[in-house]
Amino acid sequence: MPSPKPLVVRCPRCQGEALFDPSNRWRPFCGERCHTGDFAAWANEEFRVPATAENSDDPKDVALPGDSEPARSRPLSH
Numbered sequence: 001m002p003s004p005k006p007l008v009v010r011c012p013r014c015q016g017e018a019l020f021d022p023s024n025r026w027r028p029f030c031g032e033r034c035h036t037g038d039f040a041a042w043a044n045e046e047f048r049v050p051a052t053a054e055n056s057d058d059p060k061d062v063a064l065p066g067d068s069e070p071a072r073s074r075p076l077s078h
């Protein structure tokens with residue numbers, strides 16, 4: 001009785017050989033390191049919050065309404 005040929009796939013993490021077999025609980029990854037490492041990267045990407053510049057507390061950034069009126073309101077007539 002011929003023994004079934006083990007199916008070897010490419011590990012999506014390290015591009016190495018991974019045994020795609022019930023004995024390999026980390027399939028299709030080659031091992032625990034690649035499996036958990038990939039998950040951590042995915043989770044980190046999933047829950048990453050874009051950093052926003054918090055400059056609203058700067059008083060000199062506050063624009064006063066009505067302060068943009070031109071100083072020269074009367075045109076010169078000669």
Ligand SMILES: [Zn+2]
Pocket residue numbers: 011012013014015016029030031034
């Ligand atoms: Zn791997």
